[in-house]
Amino acid sequence: MLMRNALTALLLTVLAMPALAEQMMKFGHYEVHYQALPTTFLTPQIASTYQIERSRFRGLVNIAVLDSAQGKLAVPASLSGQARNLLGNVIDLTFREVREGNAIYYIATLPYSNEEMFRFNVDITPQGGQPFTLKFEHKFYVD
Template identity: 50%
Template sequence: MFKPWIVLLSSLFFSSLITAQPAETYVKQLGDMEVHFIGIPTSFLTPEVASSYKIERSRYRGLINIVALDTTGEDKKALSVGISGTATNLVGQTINLEFNKVTEGDAIYYLATVEYPNDETYRFDILINHDGDEQQLKFTQKFYVDE
């Protein structure tokens, strides 16, 4: 049976290796949440995975993936959270991000896309709310056009 989330997570993992940044830069502890995040070009996704998640594959579109885990217990469990945010480029143009919640078994993650020209850096400002505990995730991601 085809499991698109396995291919998506594999794509995200291998793309993090390509960026030459250590994996720990994609994880932040925010209150009682461990938040995993990454931005990759949607062209890294296979056509099947992109189709199953209704994501447009493009050399000019990035995918943002956010996962929040509960760290209060022994097992880190995925959290259902409220999430919103913006992406701002270096000249100050801001895009409101529209996150889609994806639930597959015990996994919960939030996906948003952003368009970009070549060599574009975005500052992401994401608000994550879990049961009234609002935390702010900030990170910067540079996107390149896949040639």
């Protein structure tokens, strides 16, 4: 029960922050909701529960894949990706799957410096679907 409450709190914390609005892109009948934010936005309890290093210099990428053909049902997927800063330095992203009831999302962390801009390329293959690549940019700030 504690794990379920912590997971729910993580989802609410990450998805309910108006200043860091979640973004969405469509790929056929799939909707990919994604967000990048500093790990300091997580409470210490949530960070500990999910073994996420909470730091002013660490970011969190959160991605969920929904199938709009099935009423926006969350679907399992395989994710791999990279973040490239403006100097061309590449960070490989290792995504972990998190499940809460019918919700499925994927999280990865990465280090950053103040005002560091990243271009993200995330290869996503939904279970039973065709692969596609999510591309987005995000600038991190040290708080």
